[in-house]
Amino acid sequence: MKSLMVALRASIILLLLCGFAYPLATTGVAQVLFPKQAEGSLIKSNGKIEGSKLLAQEFKGPDWFHSRASAANYNPTASAATNAAVASDEYVKATKEKINEIRKENNDLGKNIPADLVTTSGSGFDPDLSPEGAKAQVPRISKATGISQKQLVSLINKHTIGRQLGIFGEPRVNVLELNIALKNLK
Structure with a gap:
């Protein structure tokens, strides 16, 4: 006891x-x-919470920068990568579909499509795009909003984050922050 x-x-x-x-x-x-x-690295605009700086959101319509594709369909409770091997038929088919979708949305894109526009990240929630991925969308957004391509490229350059400590990672643009700045331009 x-x-x-x-x-x-x-x-x-x-x-x-x-x-x-x-x-x-x-x-x-x-x-x-x-x-x-x-508090979750929340981004506020005009006192309203727009989202987290750490999680991608889906933006639809020709007048917005689109986020990187999400294998989890932007559902924060279902974080996941595709788990499909790069050489698998499933992955090749999904990538070809995404390439066709990107080409359809962005008529002026040409042959060189930045990889991050057609591939998903490991978590499915990468909130950032490469500056090239954002700039590839400029003609579509300019046509839809009437904002000059020069202004949009300047906006992207202003929101581009460099390498950490100057050597780690790649330059990137947070899509949510970019779209908030774009909304303020409209």
Whole structure:
């Protein structure tokens, strides 16, 4: 009986420490040191939450920059890659369909389509495009909105994020932030 009481007390203490004290302490420290990240890196426009800087959103219509394709259909509860091998018939078929869709949407695209416009990311939620992927959409958006191509390219350049520490990763553009800036131009 004595051993049972010791085990019960230890369980209660560990539950309080690990289940309540530790999560509250780490949340408190995160809120103080990294408040924006602790809240989900939310982007607000005119006081309204537009989305998270960390998650891709689907944008439809000719007058918006379109995000990278999502294997999870932009459903945040279903994060996943395609799991299809690059040489598989399924992957080749899906890529060809996406290429045809991109060409149909962007008549002036030509033969060189940036890879990130037709491939999905590992998580299915990559919020960024390459500057080339964004610039490939400029003629379509310019035609739909009446905003000059020069203004749109300038907008992309203004929102391009360089390599981390100058050497890691690739230059990129956050599509949500770019579309918010585009909405402000309209």
